Amino acid sequence: MTTTPRPTPQDPPPARETLALDGVSVLFRTGSGRRRQQVTAADEVDLTLRPGTITALVGESGSGKSTLGRVACGLQPPSAGTVRLDGAPVSGPGLGGAVQMIFQNPAASLNPKMTVGRILGHAARQAGTGRALVRDVVSAALTEVGIDPPDRYLDRHPHELSGGQQQRVAIARALLHRPRFLVADEPTSALDVSVRVQIIDLLRDVQARHGTGILFITHDLSVVRAIADRVAVVYLGRIVESGTAGEVFGSPSHPYTKALLGSTPSLTAAAEDAELLRGEPANAVERPTGCHFHPRCPIAEQPRCADHDPAPIVLDGTHTARCHLAGPSLAVADSNPVEARRTS
Numbered sequence: 033m034t035t036t037p038r039p040t041p042q043d044p045p046p047a048r049e050t051l052a053l054d055g056v057s058v059l060f061r062t063g064s065g066r067r068r069q070q071v072t073a074a075d076e077v078d079l080t081l082r083p084g085t086i087t088a089l090v091g092e093s094g095s096g097k098s099t100l101g102r103v104a105c106g107l108q109p110p111s112a113g114t115v116r117l118d119g120a121p122v123s124g125p126g127l128g129g130a131v132q133m134i135f136q137n138p139a140a141s142l143n144p145k146m147t148v149g150r151i152l153g154h155a156a157r158q159a160g161t162g163r164a165l166v167r168d169v170v171s172a173a174l175t176e177v178g179i180d181p182p183d184r185y186l187d188r189h190p191h192e193l194s195g196g197q198q199q200r201v202a203i204a205r206a207l208l209h210r211p212r213f214l215v216a217d218e219p220t221s222a223l224d225v226s227v228r229v230q231i232i233d234l235l236r237d238v239q240a241r242h243g244t245g246i247l248f249i250t251h252d253l254s255v256v257r258a259i260a261d262r263v264a265v266v267y268l269g270r271i272v273e274s275g276t277a278g279e280v281f282g283s284p285s286h287p288y289t290k291a292l293l294g295s296t297p298s299l300t301a302a303a304e305d306a307e308l309l310r311g312e313p314a315n316a317v318e319r320p321t322g323c324h325f326h327p328r329c330p331i332a333e334q335p336r337c338a339d340h341d342p343a344p345i346v347l348d349g350t351h352t353a354r355c356h357l358a359g360p361s362l363a364v365a366d367s368n369p370v371e372a373r374r375t376s
């Protein structure tokens with residue numbers, strides 16, 4: 033058991049081909065006058081995405097996953113910190129075309145007044161395709177995402193497609209920009225269970241075929257288990273544990289991660305002794321002192337956990353956890369869950 037914070041770890045040193053969030057914080061100011069409040073949606077987050085790698089961002093609702101996804105896509109400017117592409121600071125929507133976002137609700141992300149052909153034709157031209165080639169390029173993109181034969185769909189409007197087909201069109205639109213990275217924010221949660229697997233398989237194909245790096249935001253840990261190379265667990269705007277999927281699922285080391293895994297039975301052997309999450313997440317306006325998880329943590333040591341903010345600790349390889357007691361021997365003590373809270 034490690035009790036002394038070691039130097040800040042995080043992921044391995046930035047490689048040349050990476051999309052990196054460096055010390056990113058996002059503060060939102062809401063209300064006015066006496067009701068003015070500051071929401072800390074992200075707090076000094078370091079996160080590195082690599083080509084050909086699926087990194088899953090998991091955590092409860094309101095933990096800051098979408099905010100971080102929007103920062104990684106240039107749609108949300110950070111209040112502090114930097115987004116770097118291949119080491120150089122970048123900003124603006126799409127970060128110069130390098131990153132595209134896939135949204136949860138494909139119907140809302142496609143212009144209802146435009147046909148599929150026009151939506152994709154517009155994206156192709158934006159990406160620099162010459163007018164004469166647009167139709168061929170759009171047809172090829174539709175075929176690639178499994179909409180076949182493409183000619184049958186070019187004149188349809190989004191409402192004439194199923195949810196799965198709409199999401200395929202949204203993915204085709206993103207691919208037309210030839211992005212190096214995709215941010216997929218709950219891309220399957222609005223879809224029928226029967227088509228979720230197909231969309232996930234499609235994203236895996238994209239990753240394999242084009243070497244695209246994907247930031248996959250989800251509540252569904254069984255999906256993470258199936259597709260993620262790396263996992264980052266977010267709690268109240270901070271990454272509290274990260275590592276390869278094998279590291280995080282094989283030896284979950286933060287009590288919050290253990291509780292999340294415990295809410296998805298039989299995901300890992302290590303989760304069998306885990307508690308379910310108890311209590312409600314604190315809100316991002318008044319985050320608890322010290323370790324933000326301490327009011328819900330079954331093994332909190334007081335006053336230390338309430339008074340001192342734990343630094344991230346390197347456990348093994350790229351596996352890190354932000355807990356005073358994190359270590360290979362971390363065991364979640366017996367206590368009665370006040371309230372079980374599932375994450376999916």
Ligand SMILES: Nc1ncnc2c1ncn2[C@@H]1O[C@H](COP(=O)(O)OP(=O)(O)OP(=O)(O)O)[C@@H](O)[C@H]1O
Nearest residue numbers: 060062071073092093094095096097098099100316
């Ligand atoms: N534009 C905004 N203005 C004010 N507060 C915001 C804004 N966007 C997000 N927030 C707040 O920031 C925090 C993080 O929100 P975010 O949407 O990133 O969480 P999330 O993990 O994606 O949640 P969910 O799983 O429900 O999608 C929340 O407290 C949320 O209310």
Ligand code: SF4
Nearest residue numbers: 323326329337355356
């Ligand atoms: S630092 Fe303390 S309160 Fe926070 S997760 Fe670790 S044991 Fe629990």
Ligand SMILES: [Mg+2]
Nearest residue numbers: 097098099217
């Ligand atoms: Mg979200």
